Amino acid sequence: MNQPTLDIEALRADTPATAALLHANNAGSSLQPRPVTETVLNYLALEQRRGGYEAAIERQAERAAVYDDVAHLIGAQPHQIAISDSATRAWNLAFAAVPFQPGDRILTSTSEYASNYIAFLQLQERVPVTVTPVPNDETGQLSVRALANLLDDRVRLVAVTHIPTNGGLVNPAAAIGEVVADSPALFLLDACQSVGQMPIDVRELKVDLLTTTGRKYLRGPRGTGLLYVGDIALETLKPPVSDLFGAQWTARDSYTLRADARRFELYESNIAATLGLGAAARYATEVGLRASWSRIRSLAGRLREALTAEPGITVVDQGQVQAGIVTFTVHGWQPPALVEQLRSRNINIWHSTVESTRIDMEERGLQSVVRASVHYFNTEQEVDRLVEAIGSAR
Known part of the structure; x- marks a missing residue:
């Protein structure tokens, strides 16, 4: 079966901020399309x-x-x-x-x-x-x-x-x-x-x-x-x-x-x-939810795979099916500090703490994680640039 496709250039044109901003905080608040x-x-x-x-x-x-x-x-x-x-x-x-x-x-x-x-x-x-x-x-x-x-x-x-x-x-x-x-x-x-x-x-x-x-x-x-x-x-x-x-x-x-x-x-x-x-x-x-879901999962999978290959980074996502939210820890960095560091470079990510999902994070021994959440308007190049930015910050 053919995979659904999206016109990424058109979607990004509908999202003016993407010209200068790498936005990977869509689980927090995404970028509104022009309409x-x-x-x-x-x-x-x-x-x-x-x-x-x-x-x-x-x-x-x-x-x-x-x-x-x-x-x-x-x-x-x-x-x-x-x-x-x-x-x-x-x-x-x-x-x-x-x-x-x-x-x-x-x-x-x-x-x-x-x-x-x-x-x-x-x-x-x-x-x-x-x-x-x-x-x-x-x-x-x-x-x-x-x-x-x-x-x-x-x-x-x-x-x-x-x-x-x-x-x-x-x-x-x-x-x-x-x-x-x-x-x-x-x-x-x-x-x-x-x-x-x-x-x-x-x-x-x-x-x-x-x-x-x-x-x-x-x-x-x-x-x-x-x-x-x-x-x-x-x-x-x-x-x-x-x-x-x-x-x-x-x-x-x-x-x-x-x-x-x-x-x-x-x-x-x-x-x-x-x-x-x-x-x-x-x-x-x-846009189409089937096409959106396919692309989001593809981009998130690319991000997880690249982060897993980086020394000092541990991806902590669980589940048989995984979505566009990618969470991880970076050795030597507190998540809020890394979020601020990347924001200064026009890259938006976020962090999640034990106070937001206490039972799950306590059971896994986590106090805070970095959270990057991609959307269909993100590109493969942005995913690679995000990984590079995280790696260079260490």
């Missing part, structure tokens, strides 16, 4: 000319189309999508809507993100629930067999990070969904690093709830995120807070929630950023 930036700026200019409410009325159809574009990107229906100002907000809204009872259990991954785990701990302060990280298999990904053995009628939620912030691991979300679907538990997938990087279909993954951000591999504006709520979850979950957008005040002593996922939204929002998120979803679809 996304123009969408945001054009709407802000319209607000400036027409007024906030009036601009919203004029672009009402475009705003509604965002739900179609985002839903199409992840294999959902528009009524299952809520727009948020961040993935963290979306995740917490979903989590807070789950009706936990004393004695309930939460199963999660050892590579769960700190913000999610803090929410587990805060819940435990109010309700006596049990949080259990599922052990990994021999490749370092969540063990589906161990998950199946831990599932019982007391498990209310299975919450898993698809691709962790501190490595290239891709947890087996589809296999997890298959197992959870045969139980009464809900499946919440944190897809912050996977939406925009790889093909995602909520139907195939059998998730009840999925959250992601706009700013990472989706290449959307900062301050955007989304929540997918499956139809079964929509029938039972109520948002922890509502206003006159997510609910209707029907009488002095009663209200009615919206029937769709927008019950999780509030009236006030950044419409310019929301339109930018829709533009990013359209752009990702037009």
Whole structure:
């Protein structure tokens, strides 16, 4: 089968910063393509000319189309999508809507993100629930067999990070969904690093709830995120807070929630950023997720192989399937210092610390790692230059 191809020159032309910047911090915040930036700026200019409410009325159809574009990107229906100002907000809204009872259990991954785990701990302060990280298999990904053995009628939620912030691991979300679907538990997938990087279909993954951000591999504006709520979850979950957008005040002593996922939204929002998120979803679809995923994995594989060959550098990525995030340690360098050194040379990378994924990193004896995350607009020459820059810094 022929591998999908991309017009890299055109994609880089759509990304002006690539002319002078080697950006390998796409797991932090990627570079917006020109159509996304123009969408945001054009709407802000319209607000400036027409007024906030009036601009919203004029672009009402475009705003509604965002739900179609985002839903199409992840294999959902528009009524299952809520727009948020961040993935963290979306995740917490979903989590807070789950009706936990004393004695309930939460199963999660050892590579769960700190913000999610803090929410587990805060819940435990109010309700006596049990949080259990599922052990990994021999490749370092969540063990589906161990998950199946831990599932019982007391498990209310299975919450898993698809691709962790501190490595290239891709947890087996589809296999997890298959197992959870045969139980009464809900499946919440944190897809912050996977939406925009790889093909995602909520139907195939059998998730009840999925959250992601706009700013990472989706290449959307900062301050955007989304929540997918499956139809079964929509029938039972109520948002922890509502206003006159997510609910209707029907009488002095009663209200009615919206029937769709927008019950999780509030009236006030950044419409310019929301339109930018829709533009990013359209752009990702037009580029093609299959082609994007193939190229990202190829570039990341090239980077891992080259770094592994360098003396004093240890690549620490795990998993049977590995994504565009490459993490490593460099002898003699603290990761933040190396990040700063390369930034002074117009090369963007990042670092990840034990505070972000404590269970995983403590189990592996890691305090901090360097994180380079490539995207499809990066080139093979940039990968080689990145390795050379890291090597010369030692």
